Each structure stands twice: as structure tokens, then as C-alpha cells.
Amino acid sequence: MGKQEERVDWWKDRPWRQIQTNLREIDMVDIDAEQYVAELQEFKANVAMINTSGIIASYPTKLPYHFQSQYLQGDSLEKIIKACHDADIKVVARTDFSKVRRPIYEMHPEWAYISPKGKIVDYNGDVHVCLNSEYQQRYAFEIIKETITTLDVDGMFFNMGGYQVRDYSGVQYGICHCDSCEQKFADMFNEDLPKTEDPNDPVYKKYLLFKTRTLQDFKQKQYKFIQNIRPDLSIANNLELQEGFFRQESNTALDRELPRWQYSASDNTKYVTSSYPNMVSSNTTVDFIDFPTRHVAVSPHQQSLRLAQALANGGALDYYLIGRLDNHQDKSGYEQVKKVFHYHAANEQEYLNLISSAKIGLINGSDGNQKEFRGWFRFLTENHFPFDTIMNDNALNLSWDKYQVMIVPDYQPISDELAEKLDAFASEGGTVIAVSKAGFQDDEYQERQQPALKCLGIQDVNIIRSDMRSAYLHIANNKPYKRLPVTNLLYLDGNYVFAEYENEVEKHLNLIPPQMFGPPERCYSTNDPTEHPGFTVHSYGEGKGVYIPWEPGQLFYRQGYANTIDFIAELLEQFVGIQPIGGNLSPMVEASLYEQKDKNAQLLHLVNGSGHFGISFYEPITMHDLKATVPYEGKPTSVKSLVTGEDYEFTADNGLLTISVPKLSLMESIKIVN
Missing domain, CATH: 2.60.40.1180 (Golgi alpha-mannosidase II)
Known part of the structure; x- marks a missing residue:
């Protein structure tokens, strides 16, 4: 091992160009350390992620429940890692403790994930194990210790961490009901585990808290364990302590709902660089189309777009493929990936210590309405408003001093503390834009009696109506809307919040309730415009709150019409007063x-x-x-x-x-x- 004092925090101020060769068992039969390094150098990669341990040990293990590969005939991992270090390439150990091989399950069936129907998940002889099982909570730590004391790695990545309830074919098996989960949930809430994932079930809302708390505890335990042995390691995705690197994927899937998210890499990168600035944002472009098609690459131009988006949003470069670089069966992406990697290598010092100049913050998180969020991502990107993504779980720890606008795109379960910070932001001169049911739940997913954000000037919510298809918003005066000079209508679809507002709230646009749309002879409105607004503006202290009682982002993400994006651009420029590039x-x-x-x-x-x-x-x-x-x-x-x-x-x-x-x-x- 190298001297630890010389290697602590090596990832800071280091240009990061990572390639993950997701090595299969058979790749170890004839792997050659020097060739492996030479292939990496052709890309000018300076970080490599290599499979080491977990489901399969890719080195000779001394542990009885660590299934050793039978294909260790080529150069050893020790030799490969040394060759990487000699070439100034750091090595991240890829591990996966979400499954064990069937023979190990047979010895310890109590480690397995159990479905609500009492079944295990056995996928090609790999059996899912639960986060709360003795395997992950205790035995995996023995494997981690052996890995980081046997192998001179520089970092660790834990694949498929957390609660894994889906197999590689995309089959969902439901909430784990193993003895460990049942006992821990009962101890925490004095309840039985819910059988289904029903967001309206009070017990399921408690289960969401259960997952959050147990996963946070586990990650802290894992981090402290590793740091006590190897404080020089860069550990992936530990948001609780916000050190190391944050690894995500820009990927595709055969059955994923369309539209394809063209800003995947920008989205993934932006929220790390904005919300966790002390971590390296390592968003990888996944070479293959989907799990069943791992040996065929996506478009090479999709790869290069992802990499360009990562650089444009302050992130690092990362490329992930199945197998080795030399024996990969579809090398069509190599040329484009190399071009971007080579460009970064030539200009790497220019990409260190970047600070976003954005004046807009866009709130997001795991519990957000992602379609609404993505619509706002497009609104801002395609109108050239620079913005940061502020993640809900770290929003309280970040300074908002540079921002003029904070947008809450139908993010419903926000804490009292975050609501207070948003109100204070408005009171001190900023503008808060909130959409639909933003803040209508607390951070334990319980419905609030009143919306959390006082800056909006909402007195009461009467009803939330979801059947608003064929409703419109009437524009009585087109003068403020330069992009909408010859239309008097905005179209709606989806939810609309009927609310009571304080007297001083300014109301803009007028809702026309759903009307007849067939047959053509009867396609005319029998409804007059009402007093229900399309958006409101409420002066609050030195700033203001803007409320949109429908969901333009979700509508634009699904449909993409200029009628919607032009309205949002006008709102931002004319009523909020912020200018784009x-x-x-x-x-x-x-x-x-x-x-x-x-x-x-x-x-x-x-x-x-x-x-x-x-x-x-x-x-x-x-x-x-x-x-x-x-x-x-x-x-x-x-x-x-x-x-x-x-x-x-x-x-x-x-x-x-x-x-x-x-x-x-x-x-x-x-x-x-x-």
C-alpha cells in the first residue's frame, strides 16, 4: 500500500475521466494487465472502475461465504491495479452486495429478500438479499475489509445499494417481508409491514420513512467502517457525509416510458454540482441499450452528447461498458467518447473549481413529481435561463444568497424548515414560484391542513380537480405576453387547484371550465371565463410568491407545445423579472x-x-x-x-x-x- 497521508482526498482537484469496464467472470481468464492499461490510456482515462467483490470474488478470497470466481487464470487484480497505478490511473473497486450465489443462500436462507407472497427472488442462480439481513449488516463488512486490505484500490462503489425489489428483467416483487424487515419496522412504528405500495396508505407512508432512515443509518455505518481502515478511499454516493464521488448513470431501457430524456446527463450532473459541491459528479454514459442488450451500443452521438452535457454542467467524464475494452463486441461509441475524453485531457485545468453563475434554483428530490420537474428543466434550458438544481435533502444546508428565484415544481412533501427558508427567501427580496400541490404534505408524507408556503397568499384549498381536459386559461390582455400575440387561450390537462386567496393577491388569466369538444358542430364554449386564475402574484416582504395552480411542466414534458413553454418564458421575464442568456x-x-x-x-x-x-x-x-x-x-x-x-x-x-x-x-x- 502507498502511504495514506499522501493519498487522502486524492480525488479533490484531480481531473476525473473514469471508465468502468464491468468485467464478466470470463474476462478474467486471459486478462492482461499491460494491455488493460494501454486500452485505458488510448482514451486518456485516469480512473478505472473494476469488479472486485460481493456476488463474486474476483480475487482469491479467504472468506467462506464469499463466492470465488472459477475463472481467475489471467493476470491478478493485484497486478492490474499496480499497472494502473504505475500509469497514474486510480482504481475504484466495484462491489455488489444485493445478491448471493444460490449455494450461499442454501446455507443462509434467512439472508434472503422475501416478497409479500413469501417468495425469494432467484435470478440465474443469484438470490436477492435484504439490506436489513445479517448478510448486508454484518457479513458484507467482512468482505469489504478483505477487499480493501488485500487490494490497493483508491475508491469503492456499491452497486445496487438499498432496497432492491426488481430483477434484471424488470419484474417488480414488492416490499420485502423478511424477518429482519418485519422486526425493524415493528420496532420503529409498532405496525405490520404494508402489503402494497399505496401512496395513500398511512402505513405505507411510514414505510417510506423506514426505508429512508434505515438506509441513512446503513450508509453512515458503512462509511465509518471503511474510514477506520482506509481513510484514503473515495467512497461513492455517500450523501450523508458528502465526500468522495457521486456516481449516476445516463442510460436507456427497452420498456422505459417515452419521451426519452434528452437532458439525462445535464440533469444528473447539475444536481450534484449544485447541491453537493464537495463531491465529484461522475455521471456515466452507459454504452449499452438495456440489460438484455448489453452487447449493442446506443448511438455514438448519444454518448458524446451525454459527455458534453456533463462538462457543461461542471461535472466529470465517465463511460461504462460491459466486458473489457479490447474484447467489447460493439466499439461504435469509442471514437466519439475518445474525442470528448481527449478534449478534456487537453483542457483539464480549465474544469477545476467551477462555480455556477445561475440565479435560479429548481427544487427536486426523490419524492418529487419528476414529470413536472423535467418540464421545468426544459422550460429553463430551452429558453436559456441558467439554473441550478437544489436537492430537497440538502437544501437547508446550502446558501441561497446568489439566487433571485427558487422554483418548487409540484414538490409536495417538504419540511416545515424548508418552507420557512423559502418564505424567508421571498421576504428578503427573492421570488418563489410554486406549482400545483407544492408543500401540501409535510416531510412525513402527511397532508397539511394549509399549504406550507405563506409567501403564496393561499388562504384555503377547496378542491383539487383532476378532470380538467378541455379546460382553458383565457388571456384577456396580450400586451404582456410578447410570445403569445395572436392567441387568447392556454390549454390545460391534468390537475387544477381551486383555492381561496388573500385579498392582496394579484390574479392573472382566467380559467374556462371544461367544455364540449365533440361533435365539431358543438365545439364552442357555453362557459364564461371565471375568476379562478392561471397564476397569482403575492407581494411578500421585499419579494413575492408566484403560484401556478395547474401543472404546466408535466404538460410540456408529455406534449411539448409552444403554447406552454412560451407562457412560462413570459412569466419568468415579464412577471418575475429575470433575463435569460x-x-x-x-x-x-x-x-x-x-x-x-x-x-x-x-x-x-x-x-x-x-x-x-x-x-x-x-x-x-x-x-x-x-x-x-x-x-x-x-x-x-x-x-x-x-x-x-x-x-x-x-x-x-x-x-x-x-x-x-x-x-x-x-x-x-x-x-x-x-
Whole structure:
């Protein structure tokens, strides 16, 4: 082992280009350490993730319940890791304690996950084990200790952590009812485990808390155990302590609901860099289409778009494939991945210590309405409003001083403390935008008598109506809505909250209740516009609260019509008073602006998403003669492209900097030196 004092926190201020070769058993038959490293070097990778332990031990283990691979005939993991270190490549150990091989289950059936029907999950001879079982709570720690004392790894990643209730074919088996879960749940809540996942069941709401608490306790226990042995290791995804790296995936699946999320990498990266700034955001582009099709790659341009999005949002590079680089059967993604990895290697110092310049925060979390959130993600991205994603579980620990607007997109279960912070933000001069049922539940999923956010000026909620198809919002005065000059209507579908408001609340737009839409001869409204608003504005202290009682984000995410996105752009500019990055950028261009800490400079990133076409990803169309306008006081000393190396023309006037971009292919990164 190297000297620990020289290796503590090695991941900080280190450019991160990781490749995960998800090694199969048979890959160890003839693996060659020198060739393995040479393949990584062709990509200019400087971090490798390698399978070590858990379901299968990829090294000679001394533990009786650690199933050793029978294919350890090539170079050993020890030799591979040493070769990586000699090439200045860090190694992260990939582990998986979610399953055990069938013979081990036969010796310890009490370790298994048990479905509500009393069945185990045996998938190709691998049996699911429960987070609360003696295996994960005690025996896995013996495997971890052996792994990190036998192998000179630099980090650890735990695959499929938490409560795994689905197999690789996508079959859902339900809540675990093993003896350990039943006992722990009874001890915590004096209740029997719920049989079904019913969000309206009070006991199921307690089960959600049970999962959160037990998983937090487990991660803290795991982290402390590892740190006591190897404090030099970078540990993945420990949000409680917010150290190490945060690993996520941009992936696809054959049966996943459409539309395909084209901002997957931006989304995953942004919320880590915004909400957990001390962690490395390592969002991986998954090479394969789905589990059943692991040997065929997604579009190479989908791969490069994901990587460009990661860089544009302050993240690192990560690529994940099945098998080794040399024996992988579909290498179609290699060229595009190498291009982005090589670009980053040439400019790696420019990507250290970036700080987002965004003035908008968008609240999200595991309990959020993801369709509403993604609609707002698109609203902001495609109108070029720079924004950060603020995760609910860490929002209280972050400074909001730089933000002018906080958006709560139908995030329902928020704590009293977060509601108070949002109200204080508005009172001190900010704007809070809340959508639909935001804050209608507390953080234990219990319905509130009154909405949590006082800044909205809601006195009472009368009814939430879900059958609003064929309802409209009437625009009586088009003057404030420059993008909607010749339409008098916005269309609705989904929920609408009928509420009572305080007298001083300004109401905008008028709801027209659902009306006849067939046959054509009777497609006319017999309903007059009502006093129920399309949105409200409430002055609150030095700032204001804006409330939208329907769900425009969810509607836009599903349908994508200009009628919706143009309205939101007008609301943000005319009624909230925040300006986007200007110029002539297409909605298909994602723009972000970051400060380079300690370099007295900024990075303006442009990512060309024009290759996303329907459900496919093609090479993006090259765009010419673009202009981008950003806020800037004074005049920069230089404006230079990191992609082309060219100096770009610019004008600086009245607090705005306009940059001329001759050509945009996949991406552009422009360094603005003060």
C-alpha cells in the first residue's frame, strides 16, 4: 500500500475521466494487465472502475461465504491495479452486495429478500438479499475489509445499494417481508409491514420513512467502517457525509416510458454540482441499450452528447461498458467518447473549481413529481435561463444568497424548515414560484391542513380537480405576453387547484371550465371565463410568491407545445423579472455559465442538442453565426474558444457581453478572461 497521508482526498482537484469496464467472470481468464492499461490510456482515462467483490470474488478470497470466481487464470487484480497505478490511473473497486450465489443462500436462507407472497427472488442462480439481513449488516463488512486490505484500490462503489425489489428483467416483487424487515419496522412504528405500495396508505407512508432512515443509518455505518481502515478511499454516493464521488448513470431501457430524456446527463450532473459541491459528479454514459442488450451500443452521438452535457454542467467524464475494452463486441461509441475524453485531457485545468453563475434554483428530490420537474428543466434550458438544481435533502444546508428565484415544481412533501427558508427567501427580496400541490404534505408524507408556503397568499384549498381536459386559461390582455400575440387561450390537462386567496393577491388569466369538444358542430364554449386564475402574484416582504395552480411542466414534458413553454418564458421575464442568456441561440442549444474560481475568468458552455430527433440521436447539425449575450460589467481582456483555440469577436456595452460564435458542432466552451 502507498502511504495514506499522501493519498487522502486524492480525488479533490484531480481531473476525473473514469471508465468502468464491468468485467464478466470470463474476462478474467486471459486478462492482461499491460494491455488493460494501454486500452485505458488510448482514451486518456485516469480512473478505472473494476469488479472486485460481493456476488463474486474476483480475487482469491479467504472468506467462506464469499463466492470465488472459477475463472481467475489471467493476470491478478493485484497486478492490474499496480499497472494502473504505475500509469497514474486510480482504481475504484466495484462491489455488489444485493445478491448471493444460490449455494450461499442454501446455507443462509434467512439472508434472503422475501416478497409479500413469501417468495425469494432467484435470478440465474443469484438470490436477492435484504439490506436489513445479517448478510448486508454484518457479513458484507467482512468482505469489504478483505477487499480493501488485500487490494490497493483508491475508491469503492456499491452497486445496487438499498432496497432492491426488481430483477434484471424488470419484474417488480414488492416490499420485502423478511424477518429482519418485519422486526425493524415493528420496532420503529409498532405496525405490520404494508402489503402494497399505496401512496395513500398511512402505513405505507411510514414505510417510506423506514426505508429512508434505515438506509441513512446503513450508509453512515458503512462509511465509518471503511474510514477506520482506509481513510484514503473515495467512497461513492455517500450523501450523508458528502465526500468522495457521486456516481449516476445516463442510460436507456427497452420498456422505459417515452419521451426519452434528452437532458439525462445535464440533469444528473447539475444536481450534484449544485447541491453537493464537495463531491465529484461522475455521471456515466452507459454504452449499452438495456440489460438484455448489453452487447449493442446506443448511438455514438448519444454518448458524446451525454459527455458534453456533463462538462457543461461542471461535472466529470465517465463511460461504462460491459466486458473489457479490447474484447467489447460493439466499439461504435469509442471514437466519439475518445474525442470528448481527449478534449478534456487537453483542457483539464480549465474544469477545476467551477462555480455556477445561475440565479435560479429548481427544487427536486426523490419524492418529487419528476414529470413536472423535467418540464421545468426544459422550460429553463430551452429558453436559456441558467439554473441550478437544489436537492430537497440538502437544501437547508446550502446558501441561497446568489439566487433571485427558487422554483418548487409540484414538490409536495417538504419540511416545515424548508418552507420557512423559502418564505424567508421571498421576504428578503427573492421570488418563489410554486406549482400545483407544492408543500401540501409535510416531510412525513402527511397532508397539511394549509399549504406550507405563506409567501403564496393561499388562504384555503377547496378542491383539487383532476378532470380538467378541455379546460382553458383565457388571456384577456396580450400586451404582456410578447410570445403569445395572436392567441387568447392556454390549454390545460391534468390537475387544477381551486383555492381561496388573500385579498392582496394579484390574479392573472382566467380559467374556462371544461367544455364540449365533440361533435365539431358543438365545439364552442357555453362557459364564461371565471375568476379562478392561471397564476397569482403575492407581494411578500421585499419579494413575492408566484403560484401556478395547474401543472404546466408535466404538460410540456408529455406534449411539448409552444403554447406552454412560451407562457412560462413570459412569466419568468415579464412577471418575475429575470433575463435569460440572449442572442440568437436555438432552443436546441443548452447554455451554461460558470465562474472559474481563482482564475478571474468565466466559462460559457454551449451544447448542440440538434441531433436529438424523436427517439433517436444523430450527429448534431452544425450551426453557424451564433451570438450569445451574457451579463458582464466592463470589458474582458480576452474571449477565447477552448474547442478551437481561436479568439472570438465580442462587444461589451451597458452591462452585457455579446460573443460571436462562428460555428457550433457538438459543443463550445468559451473562456472569458476579466
